[in-house]
Amino acid sequence: MTSPPSTKSSHEPSIAEVYRVLRTIREFEERVHEEFPKGEIPGAVHLYAGQEAVAAGVCAQLRPDDYIASTHRGHGHAIAKGCDITAMMLELYGKAGGLCGGKGGSMHIADFDRGMLGANGVAAGGVPLALGAALSAKVRGSGQVAVAFVGDGGVNQGAFAESLTLAAVWRLPVVFVVEDNGYAQATGTAFHLGGMDVAARATAQGIPARVVDGYDVFAVRAAAADAVRRARDGHGPALLECRAQRFFGHMEGWDQQAYRGAGEVDRIRAEHDCIQLFLDRVTAEQQLDAAQIAAIDASVRQDVERAVAAARSAPDPDVDSLLTDVYVNY
Numbered sequence: 001m002t003s004p005p006s007t008k009s010s011h012e013p014s015i016a017e018v019y020r021v022l023r024t025i026r027e028f029e030e031r032v033h034e035e036f037p038k039g040e041i042p043g044a045v046h047l048y049a050g051q052e053a054v055a056a057g058v059c060a061q062l063r064p065d066d067y068i069a070s071t072h073r074g075h076g077h078a079i080a081k082g083c084d085i086t087a088m089m090l091e092l093y094g095k096a097g098g099l100c101g102g103k104g105g106s107m108h109i110a111d112f113d114r115g116m117l118g119a120n121g122v123a124a125g126g127v128p129l130a131l132g133a134a135l136s137a138k139v140r141g142s143g144q145v146a147v148a149f150v151g152d153g154g155v156n157q158g159a160f161a162e163s164l165t166l167a168a169v170w171r172l173p174v175v176f177v178v179e180d181n182g183y184a185q186a187t188g189t190a191f192h193l194g195g196m197d198v199a200a201r202a203t204a205q206g207i208p209a210r211v212v213d214g215y216d217v218f219a220v221r222a223a224a225a226d227a228v229r230r231a232r233d234g235h236g237p238a239l240l241e242c243r244a245q246r247f248f249g250h251m252e253g254w255d256q257q258a259y260r261g262a263g264e265v266d267r268i269r270a271e272h273d274c275i276q277l278f279l280d281r282v283t284a285e286q287q288l289d290a291a292q293i294a295a296i297d298a299s300v301r302q303d304v305e306r307a308v309a310a311a312r313s314a315p316d317p318d319v320d321s322l323l324t325d326v327y328v329n330y
Ligand SMILES: Cc1ncc(C[n+]2csc(CCOP(=O)(O)OP(=O)(O)O)c2C)c(N)n1
Pocket: 072, 073, 121, 122, 123, 150, 151, 152, 153, 154, 155, 157, 181, 183, 184, 185, 250
């Protein structure tokens, strides 16, 4: 059912809820990294660890009926938007009961009930989907907002440039969240973006844009609050360029990172771990104590353990379901 128009930006999650999302994404990704070499997970898997603050900070500002469109590196977005992690894990393992019936895998996780319009194997493929959702929300007057997550490589696709133009011209309630993790596969941004800010491309089209420290969930949340409020109140699109590097290689099974500087990943893990930075701050400010943190950690570990166990023991999709939920039956 469509919610009535509202200028309220979100059900503001508590600090404990934000931590739970950050920790769940990290635990999910580290566990998939451990499980992948065992050979039971088919298809390509791109891990999001290191970038958790972006998904958690942005989705903290969204209503349950808002939309997100994701990328090939989409687990974090799905978790932050509230997708069930057992159903996600089943999907990764290609099992019946997965979010897409076990037919999509990591790069096609979608859950329309949560407003998750899908991960996407096509670089920038989700951006026009978010645009369409925003257009629909505007026409229906529903007060919903759509977020388009896109990588620094994806922004070099024509679909991204065209989407910026349409969003500006039609004043759509869409927020573009560019995740600059420093690399498109193995090509550094200094080369493929020529060292330029993506934010400048948006401002050139009259779209307000900010560069945000993507390791700082509080900074992301504040920037997202402004952008989402603006969109919801009918003032049109905004863009956030969030900078945070990933911990793992481009994709599982192809984890070599020779294109990164010596010690680069170790330094990021030691100095720019968004979860450690979050914990440093919330413990110093006495917003969470050690017992609360330990309880969340233990409960998340159990959830992920249960998800993996369920996925490993679940049956494959029934052969009778082969031709359901697909666009074309040959
Ligand atoms: C249209 C298209 N061209 C090429 C590819 C191959 N490809 C997969 S991931 C990727 C890099 C994407 O980089 P970025 O958007 O920065 O995301 P990141 O992997 O860094 O998170 C490319 C080129 C693709 N998936 N889609």
